[in-house]
Amino acid sequence: MLLALAQSLSQDIRFFNVFNYITLRAVLAAMTALLISFMVGPAMIRKLAAMKIGQSVRTDGPQTHLVKAGTPTMGGALILTSVAITTLLWGDLHNAYIWVVLFATLGVGAIGWVDDYRKVVHRNPKGLSAGAKMFWQSLVALAVGIYLWKTSTLPAQTELIVPFFKYLVFPLGALAFIVLVYLVIVGSSNAVNLTDGLDGLAILPTVMVSGALAIFAYVAGHAVFSKYLGVPYIPGAGELAVFCLAISGAGLAFLWFNAYPAEVFMGDVGALALGAALGTVAVIIRQELVLFIMGGVFVVEAVSVMLQVSYFKYTKRRYGTGKRILLMAPLHHHFEQKGWKETQVVVRFWIITMLLVLIGLATLKLR
Amino acid sequence: MSVEMQRKKCATLALGETHMSVANVMATPNANVRFWIITMLLVLIGLATLKLR
Numbered sequence: 001m002l003l004a005l006a007q008s009l010s011q012d013i014r015f016f017n018v019f020n021y022i023t024l025r026a027v028l029a030a031m032t033a034l035l036i037s038f039m040v041g042p043a044m045i046r047k048l049a050a051m052k053i054g055q056s057v058r059t060d061g062p063q064t065h066l067v068k069a070g071t072p073t074m075g076g077a078l079i080l081t082s083v084a085i086t087t088l089l090w091g092d093l094h095n096a097y098i099w100v101v102l103f104a105t106l107g108v109g110a111i112g113w114v115d116d117y118r119k120v121v122h123r124n125p126k127g128l129s130a131g132a133k134m135f136w137q138s139l140v141a142l143a144v145g146i147y148l149w150k151t152s153t154l155p156a157q158t159e160l161i162v163p164f165f166k167y168l169v170f171p172l173g174a175l176a177f178i179v180l181v182y183l184v185i186v187g188s189s190n191a192v193n194l195t196d197g198l199d200g201l202a203i204l205p206t207v208m209v210s211g212a213l214a215i216f217a218y219v220a221g222h223a224v225f226s227k228y229l230g231v232p233y234i235p236g237a238g239e240l241a242v243f244c245l246a247i248s249g250a251g252l253a254f255l256w257f258n259a260y261p262a263e264v265f266m267g268d269v270g271a272l273a274l275g276a277a278l279g280t281v282a283v284i285i286r287q288e289l290v291l292f293i294m295g296g297v298f299v300v301e302a303v304s305v306m307l308q309v310s311y312f313k314y315t316k317r318r319y320g321t322g323k324r325i326l327l328m329a330p331l332h333h334h335f336e337q338k339g340w341k342e343t344q345v346v347v348r349f350w351i352i353t354m355l356l357v358l359i360g361l362a363t364l365k366l367r
Numbered sequence: 368m369s370v371e372m373q374r375k376k377c378a379t380l381a382l383g384e385t386h387m388s389v390a391n392v393m394a395t396p397n398a399n400v401r402f403w404i405i406t407m408l409l410v411l412i413g414l415a416t417l418k419l420r
Contacts, residue, residue, distance in 0.1 A: 023418060024418075027411075027415060030411075034408075200400065252404055252407065252408075255400065255404060256400075256401055256404055259396060259397050259399075259400035259401065260394065260396040260397065260400070261394050261396075261397065343396045
């Protein structure tokens with residue numbers, strides 16, 4: 001909206017041409033999202049607490065977490081609101097990719113919102129059933145996949161790029177492309193949700209990965225830089241830098257309230273949506289495998305749950321009693337059971353993410 | 368207000384700023400993370416000077 005305003009004003013006042021630069025708008029988006037979250041955050045937390053929208057804590061989880069029961073949840077709505085407002089303010093609304101990422105983020109966020117609402121307001125511990133959640137997530141992901149396939153005009157928009165290899169590129173057919181988009185969006189959405197089990201554990205890695213994806217999006221949308229760095233040129237993808245930095249800004253402000261001991265949790269509304277947002281940006285700019293590297297913490301957390309559940313079911317069927325690989329799943333609870341403090345687990349996972357993000361960024365040059 | 372503050376009129380509850388935040392009911396990890404966030408923002412502002420001039 002502000003871009004359109006600036007463009008019309010620039011006809012009389014040349015200064016407003018500066019808002020045509022994506023870099024400036026992306027930085028302003030980060031600051032705007034940060035300010036909105038800082039300003040609205042305290043009031044929202046008070047409101048959530050007054051409405052008794054408090055987190056219920058799993059009784060089979062670590063005993064140290066029982067004190068967290070009743071902490072306001074659904075704080076992810078704060079992140080989504082500020083990201084949506086900021087993107088609409090600073091993004092180019094003629095750019096289709098902006099609408100695609102907003103659709104995926106808010107669509108999956110709505111699923112998480114219904115799940116949280118049923119859990120904490122209706123006191124229904126199951127919330128939305130796993131099947132229903134998966135169905136709606138799949139619907140959103142497939143819609144994105146089909147749209148991206150139908151609107152692709154260049155081979156680069158549908159190829160699978162392998163990081164670190166300049167010429168290793170796999171052209172994908174319609175089915176393979178849509179399945180890949182589906183797996184990346186649904187997978188990252190659920191992986192971030194599984195990671196969101198300790199104070200601040202999910203949000204800072206999301207901020208870091210989103211910041212890095214902003215750089216990738218900017219490069220992918222820039223004809224000269226993309227050619228120089230050997231990444232696929234995706235016309236219009238640069239605008240996603242505005243969206244990505246809006247997530248980083250809003251996420252950083254959310255961390256202010258979510259740091260241990262958390263005043264608010266993001267809930268499924270935030271975790272599912274942010275994961276879907278990262279996945280959607282990655283598939284548009286064709287950096288799914290780089291997302292896999294940078295979001296390694298999310299990946300390992302999701303894999304830990306899958307392995308634990310599969311192994312337990314297998315041993316129960318085979319030997320009559322279920323055995324576990326980890327002391328507790330997801331992985332962060334395993335380390336807590338090993339004696340690490342919650343804050344140690346969180347900060348160490350942040351450090352690992354920082355390293356993974358640096359490795360991901362290195363793929364820009366090393367190929 | 369602490370006894371020390373009442374007696375001597377201190378500017379902050381404790382020195383440095385981190386201790387003041389902790390004395391002011393903020394938990395240590397909370398104070399740490401908030402100071403990291405502020406530093407991140409200041410670093411970003413510093414980096415922005417590369418482009419904005």
